[in-house]
Amino acid sequence: MIVAELMTANPVTVEPSDTVQAAREKMEGGRFRQVPVVDQQTLVGILTDRDARRHLEQSARMRVDEVMSAHPFSVDPSTPVERAAHLLTTNKIGSLPVVEHKKLVGIITATDMLKALEAVLGATTEASSRIDLDLDGSGDISAATSLVRSICPLLGVGTYRRSRSEGEVLYVLVPSTNAQSAAHALKEYGFKVLAVHY
Template sequence: MDPIVTPTHGLKGAPMIVAELMTPKPVTVAPNDTLEAAHERMEAGRFRQVPVVDGEKLVGILTDRDIRQHIGQLAHTRVDAVMSAHPFSVRPSTPVEKAAHLLIANKIGSLPVVEDGKMVGIITASDMLRALAAVLGDASEDSSRIDLDLEGSGEIEAATNLVRTICPLLGVGTYQRKRNQPGREILYVLVPSASGQRVAHALKEYGFKVLAAHF
């Protein structure tokens, strides 16, 4: 099952949005640039794809694969002749989990970020990994993970409040149990390993549906 990146902040939690992870004002190329110029820019920044903008408007995306297919003709081929027009994009306010779904479902490495018709940033698969690290918090060999079925366990706030009465809460997040059950969410909490069994027992005692405890 694929995790849906949903970091929480505070007791009630708030979804992380693209604006918190994106790279603002990314390197871009113009439609009338040559592939040679675009390739040099991508090599300098070690990018595998680069947005194509006309003024401030996103018009396409160029990948290293596009360039490889025209080796020997880079100096004589324009970007707009080989770029992918109308690329997938997101807004700064898009939840990170939705952006992650677009990356995975469409097998792409990045998403331009557009607001009011203008390109304002880019978010990549590497940014998603950083988001996952934020979700996992202080996860380490000294932490334990406990999975709860939210459908049968009530509110996230109640569960995290209970955990905090026992030990520090190292991390918390949610993921979808199955792709064909989009409404079925699993809450996981990370706690110090020394307190794992005690936390799992307390959660069960208070009526939370514990699916698994990874000590």
């Protein structure tokens, strides 16, 4: 998955010469916490609600370029989502402007990342359950997915690492009505079932 698939295209923007008050009104009206600052479609900064709140008393006469963060982190549309997520978490920021050929084309937020995680993990699929399997020494992914498919629909599959010192976990998403029978079959086959999450 790449940023272009999750970003909001053509986001609301402000200009450096706009007042902080006008920028705050745009943010409040759109219910977002940051807004890209552009000069002729070129990204020059980002203004956050925190930046704006610090200058509430002067916001009617203070310009955006006086309080914005210049040279914000940004990504291009083809950036892998995991790279964008890493930039957000490492730098403790809420959004990344998306720039192509020096022009702002979108914005991707931490909320967009959570929606993507929700979709990947199948949380948006009603009545689904997740079965976690220990991959270390208990079989391979193709055997597990083939076995599950022989019992019920496979709604999703993925892996994650529990911690740096622990091994990989394979998760499979199945309809909740089939979770117990799928987990039982996986155990019988030799997989170590860590948990069934309803």
